[in-house]
Amino acid sequence: MYILRNGKKGEIIEVNEHDWSTFKQKLNRKTGIDLDLYKEAQMKRRINNLVMRKGYKSFTEYLDFVAKDKDEFASFIEYLTINVSEFFRTPEKFSELETVIIPELLQRSPRLNIWSAGCSIGAEPYSIAMILDEKTPGVKHRILASDLDVDILNKAKTGIYSDNELKAISLGRKQKYFTKTADGKFAVSPTIKSKIEFRRHNLLKDSFENNFDLILCRNVVIYFTEEAKDKLYKEFFKALKPGGILFVGGTEAVLNYRDMGYENHRPFFYRRPLK
Numbered sequence: 287m288y289i290l291r292n293g294k295k296g297e298i299i300e301v302n303e304h305d306w307s308t309f310k311q312k313l314n315r316k317t318g319i320d321l322d323l324y325k326e327a328q329m330k331r332r333i334n335n336l337v338m339r340k341g342y343k344s345f346t347e348y349l350d351f352v353a354k355d356k357d358e359f360a361s362f363i364e365y366l367t368i369n370v371s372e373f374f375r376t377p378e379k380f381s382e383l384e385t386v387i388i389p390e391l392l393q394r395s396p397r398l399n400i401w402s403a404g405c406s407i408g409a410e411p412y413s414i415a416m417i418l419d420e421k422t423p424g425v426k427h428r429i430l431a432s433d434l435d436v437d438i439l440n441k442a443k444t445g446i447y448s449d450n451e452l453k454a455i456s457l458g459r460k461q462k463y464f465t466k467t468a469d470g471k472f473a474v475s476p477t478i479k480s481k482i483e484f485r486r487h488n489l490l491k492d493s494f495e496n497n498f499d500l501i502l503c504r505n506v507v508i509y510f511t512e513e514a515k516d517k518l519y520k521e522f523f524k525a526l527k528p529g530g531i532l533f534v535g536g537t538e539a540v541l542n543y544r545d546m547g548y549e550n551h552r553p554f555f556y557r558r559p560l561k
């Protein structure tokens with residue numbers, strides 16, 4: 287047993303390294319999630335809190351238990367991957383996307399190839415689909431939306447949301463693109479749904495497509511190690527067309543973007559140069 291000081295004042299977690307390492311191996315075998323590519327102290331703290339709260343003595347004991355129960359396991363993966371999201375998240379950034387970035391991209395490619403990487407409940411790709419439906423009615427763009435977590439992808443495909451998840455959406459869009467369900471939720475319209483291609487994809491493991499005009503990867507890398515983030519942003523660079531844009535989350539500025547070949551188009555939007 288050894289003691290991990292994880293940087294939070296006064297907080298000490300006792301972790302059995304053998305237990306942690308067995309837990310990581312089992313999890314990787316079962317799900318393909320490699321915790322070595324995530325920030326160790328934060329992941330240990332987060333999982334440890336859960337294991338203690340549930341009353342288990344070790345990480346592996348907890349994993350062996352949840353692995354037997356499909357619903358428990360799904361909520362564990364949800365907890366681990368943190369998939370809160372909402373439509374038009376950070377509205378001022380979405381507004382820049384809508385009024386500056388997308389019109390620029392459309393000038394070069396009338397049919398856009400877009401990837402929402404780490405799409406969670408689908409709010410992000412559906413928001414993009416609404417913008418494109420308004421800007422280019424009838425045009426068939428491609429919107430790929432991927433996530434590691436299969437259960438969250440199923441929620442995304444179902445497309446039913448709470449009022450809270452729609453809080454940044456205008457009333458006009460709410461009326462145009464959603465219908466109210468019997469239990470007071472909001473179902474996204476089949477037309478918008480049909481515009482998205484959902485796929486399970488692990489950003490730290492699976493291979494990438496290329497030729498994207500726009501990649502959104504927002505609020506996904508928070509627990510990735512610096513090395514894993516660097517590798518990811520380099521892969522995104524290759525996956526973008528020349529002139530294509532990478533859009534990251536509001537706390538995820540890429541400080542070494544120049545070393546990877548990007549230009550800083552405007553804060554949180556990085557461009558692969560045209561040449």
Ligand SMILES: C[S@@+](CC[C@H](N)C(=O)[O-])C[C@H]1O[C@@H](n2cnc3c(N)ncnc32)[C@H](O)[C@@H]1O
Pocket residue numbers: 367368369370371372375403404405406407410432433434435438487488489490503504505506535
């Ligand atoms: C907080 S949500 C972000 C959703 C959306 N992009 C947004 O900004 O609202 C983070 C998502 O990243 C996904 N994720 C975490 N690690 C991943 C990985 N290695 N590969 C793909 N998705 C991952 C999680 O499953 C989760 O749904």
